[in-house]
Amino acid sequence: MNKPLRALALVLAAGATTPAFAANFFEGFDGTGGAGGAWETASWHNGDIFGCTFAYSEVWRTGWGSLAANVNSSNRSNVKCAEVRTWQSFTYGKFVTRLQPSTIAGSNTSFFLYTGTAGTSSHFEIDIEFINSGRTLHTNVWTNGRQNYQQFSVATGWRTIGFEWRPSYVRWFHVEANGTEREFRRVNTSISTPMRLMMNHWVGNNSAGAINFVGTYNGGGGPAYYDWVRVSD
Numbered sequence: 001m002n003k004p005l006r007a008l009a010l011v012l013a014a015g016a017t018t019p020a021f022a023a024n025f026f027e028g029f030d031g032t033g034g035a036g037g038a039w040e041t042a043s044w045h046n047g048d049i050f051g052c053t054f055a056y057s058e059v060w061r062t063g064w065g066s067l068a069a070n071v072n073s074s075n076r077s078n079v080k081c082a083e084v085r086t087w088q089s090f091t092y093g094k095f096v097t098r099l100q101p102s103t104i105a106g107s108n109t110s111f112f113l114y115t116g117t118a119g120t121s122s123h124f125e126i127d128i129e130f131i132n133s134g135r136t137l138h139t140n141v142w143t144n145g146r147q148n149y150q151q152f153s154v155a156t157g158w159r160t161i162g163f164e165w166r167p168s169y170v171r172w173f174h175v176e177a178n179g180t181e182r183e184f185r186r187v188n189t190s191i192s193t194p195m196r197l198m199m200n201h202w203v204g205n206n207s208a209g210a211i212n213f214v215g216t217y218n219g220g221g222g223p224a225y226y227d228w229v230r231v232s233d
Contacts, residue, residue, distance in 0.1 A: 025086070025229075025230070025231035029226065032062075038087065040085050042054035052203050058082040067226040069082035069200065070082050073220055074221070083201075085197065090113065090197060092165050093233055094231065094232045095113065095165070096231075097227075098226070099158070099226045101134040104222060105133050105220070106206070107131070107133075108130070109130040109134065109200075110130070110200050111226075112126060113196065113198070115196065116193070121145050124144070124193045127149075139151070139172050143189050161173070170189060197231065204216075204217050
């Protein structure tokens with residue numbers, strides 16, 4: 001679907017990041033506390049089509065080895081949600097996570113790379129997003145502000161999923177219990193701009209654009225979980 005505003009593809013907060021390179025990176029989210037030193041935690045509102053404000057309070061390590069990215073709807077007029085991004089940028093590699101997407105109607109649970117300003121030629125992005133109460137997998141690649149998306153029906157629950165970004169293509173895959181990768185989409189595209197790895201869990205604001213993408217949000221909250229994140233050459 002067309003997402004011209006693509007609020008998820010936000011203007012990144014000002015601040016320096018480390019030089020980009022294809023590198024090995026692993027985060028197991030062990031212990032308690034926030035996301036950890038490798039991650040910047042968002043604390044702002046993205047505007048339309050978001051129906052919540054990203055907040056430090058909605059990101060925490062569970063103590064059983066996962067990161068909780070929460071939607072807090074206790075105050076319906078000021079819903080809080082969660083977003084983190086690596087300080088480090090990457091150029092190429094394989095990006096994989098084990099996660100349990102949200103099943104809240106009108107929500108989005110994501111794992112993606114991003115850089116630039118939405119609606120401009122500086123916008124590059126590679127997406128994994130779970131919408132439709134976690135039953136639709138939305139994949140997308142944005143190149144110079146132009147998108148190429150495809151959606152798939154999926155079951156809810158824990159899964160290991162990722163994408164591989166190379167100079168001439170992006171491919172998406174599931175990882176089976178025995179470690180075998182099962183590719184389900186490939187796009188030939190050329191992206192060389194460094195991007196930061198991001199994860200968020202948010203709900204729409206019930207505007208036409210939000211309903212068209214994530215569906216109608218009727219309230220409710222709770223976390224999506226990320227067990228681990230791995231980046232490899």
